[in-house]
Amino acid sequence: MAVKKFVVGYFEDEPELFDGVKKVRKAGYKIHDVYTPMPIHGLDKAMGLRDTSLHTAGFIYGITGTTTALSGIGWIFNADWPLNFGGKSHFSLPAWIPITFELTVLFSAVGMVLTFCWLCQLAPFVRKHHFNLRSTDDQFTMVIELTGKSSEADVQAFMSSIGAKGINVQNAETGWWLGRYDKDKGPYDKAEGIELA
């Protein structure tokens, strides 16, 4: 990815955060992201984020499971090795329902979790830049990307005007890299010489 420059500030509670998000969007600044200690209903809409399609993915994984189970068992019991269970039908659908159901759930759940991790780039040894370590505790951190259109001082002043606290400027890698949380700070911190949060 790329190293970019950001103005970072935090809010102390939800209403202030929502207020801030609205004002930033009105003013036309680009919100890089908002980091919160817990899920906040409606924040995605306030920020103008697209709805997630994770549900759809889950459904597709689910029907893949259903199909796998039915076609697999159907093929095994009818084509590959038709066993005679007391003269009963080889195609005994009711008896396959439990396994079909379980595989539907299994495929859907495993698929969704993997997709979730893929989309959010979550995995062991994945290292990311954290703008504010207290955003997993009690601070609602807003990060505005500095573009060519606005000066650093302007954005900082604006952040302060909407009620953000602890405002600072950070250079950060926006993507992820392989690393450990006890050792490195990032692939860029030495070159930039910037104190990271």
Added chain:
Amino acid sequence: MASIRYESQVRPPLVVGQKGYHEVTEDIVRPIEASPSRAWWIGFLISVGLLTFGIISVTHEVVYGVGQWNLNRTIGWGWDITNFVWWVGIGHAGTLISAILLLFRQGWRTGVNRAAEAMTIFAVMCAGQFPIWHMGRVWMAFFVMPYPNTRGPLWVNFNSPLLWDVFAISTYFTVSLLFWYSGLLPDLATVRDRAKLKWRKLFYGITSFGWTGSAKHWQRHEALSLVLAGLSTPLVLSVHTIVSFDFATSVIPGWHTTIFPPYFVAGAIFSGFAMVQTLLLVTRKVLKLEEYITIEHIDVMNKVIVLTGSIVGVAYLTELFIAWYGQNTFENWAFMQNRVNVFSPYGWSYYLMMGCNVLSPQIFWFRKMRRNLTVTFFMSVIVNIGMWFERFVIIVTSIYRDYIPSSWSTYYRPTIWEVGFYLGTFGLFFTCYFLFSKFFPVIAVAEIKHILKKSGAIYKDKMGALEQEPVEEFAAEYTHGHGHETAHAH
């Protein structure tokens, strides 16, 4: 209309004390950052001791064969499968709390769901041991998996309830683990970001998968939790239904009962909630989490216990009625002679079951009893003893004396190796639970913060005065006006 953070004063707060977000983090993460107490070490070492005894017992059984257990000509399933069904049942409360109560928007689940889900995972791990080691030649265990093989290919029998069980239990374990762990990610990140010690940064850095708390990630996380809850709900019902099919689809009198699926599921939730009570009463005390797992939580769970216990009671009586009403000689024998007849060899176990599961939980009709910690703890143990005997009664009393007296078996008593195996699973369960309570947040930190503003005592107190106001005024004052159009049931 934007959603408002409003909940009636009639509902008591779910988080008591003057708590802000930071205090919540402090309270829940503190036990992880402190050195383990003496009580923790004692409990942990006892658990490891039991686990060791279990490993020895199982090793003995594998080396000398299943003959080391006292199973005999008619009692092919004894303690082993009793324990299997018992442990699986215990797991069910965790999923009920984490999934079904999430769908029903029950705020109180947030205080207890993390520990209950952990309990589910550990209980299913214990349950899985029994059918596996019961195989005897356990190195052949992989034969239960369907894959193209060089033995024919000899496929597994997809029409068999025992194979359904393999799929049900393994799916249940996997999905519960994923649900639990995806919920843990944000909380592990909280611990990571507070960590001062090097190993802690490393450990929680790895286990939190690089979680940042980004708005987009939370949005996906919420979607994931909701769908996983939606999947887990029918899943948990299916699991004990399928376990009951192990019996219900057979032709053994006492087993082939259409009432089994709902009866087993109710019993599973009943015993599971009892185990949650046992664990949480100790956990909240030792880790000083009384402000999060409040007396209200205990009260609500006791209500579930009296409800499910009564459902189980109705099922017992229905079985008896049908045994008499059905006029099937063998069915009638299985119930009236092998169980109800107190002078029959196992009659005592039937009355122990009835006493523990049906009569004793009725004490929870009284509010005072539901809110009494000593009574609750005592009852939680009684219920689990009762539920163990339920499975024992179903399994053993249905098969020890059947159609012809010449094939009646001798009185079945477990050997030390069967008992050792059972105790060993307690060792496994509690070893895991002790490690969990030391290294992971036992309460879902982020979820508590999420309900704090509507159910925290500090906020509810302020709401009290506002309750007199007309709703419109109240709404106008408390609306964020952030264009939040959907009607979220906060």
